[in-house]
Amino acid sequence: MRPTQTMLGGGGGAPIGKFNHYLGGWGNFGGMKQRGIISYGISPNRQNPLAGTAHDAVFNTFRRVSSQFLYWAPSLVAGYYIMNWAVERNHYLNSKAGRAEFAGQEE
Numbered sequence: 323m324r325p326t327q328t329m330l331g332g333g334g335g336a337p338i339g340k341f342n343h344y345l346g347g348w349g350n351f352g353g354m355k356q357r358g359i360i361s362y363g364i365s366p367n368r369q370n371p372l373a374g375t376a377h378d379a380v381f382n383t384f385r386r387v388s389s390q391f392l393y394w395a396p397s398l399v400a401g402y403y404i405m406n407w408a409v410e411r412n413h414y415l416n417s418k419a420g421r422a423e424f425a426g427q428e429e
Contacts, residue, residue, distance in 0.1 A: 414420045 415424065
């Protein structure tokens with residue numbers, strides 16, 4: 323009985339396929355040798371993945387907010403004054419003077 327190709331998948335030098343050529347393990351599937359590929363690496367103890375994040379977050383946020391200021395500031399100011407007027411009007415209508423002024427009107 324012949325073993326399946328799955329069982330031979332990790333074997334070294336085992337004949338597989340039409341031409342009895344072992345394809346290699348994961349990440350090394352035979353083929354031609356590649357040339358001209360350069361890869362660089364850095365030691366894990368020399369890496370600093372959070373270098374400058376606090377500084378960049380503050381200044382990048384300021385830059386992005388200041389560039390959009392004229393788009394959101396007018397609506398924010400208008401909303402504040404409308405809410406302030408509504409709260410003051412509500413306080414007046416629920417005060418003694420407001421109730422006296424509008425006592426004869428039904429809603």
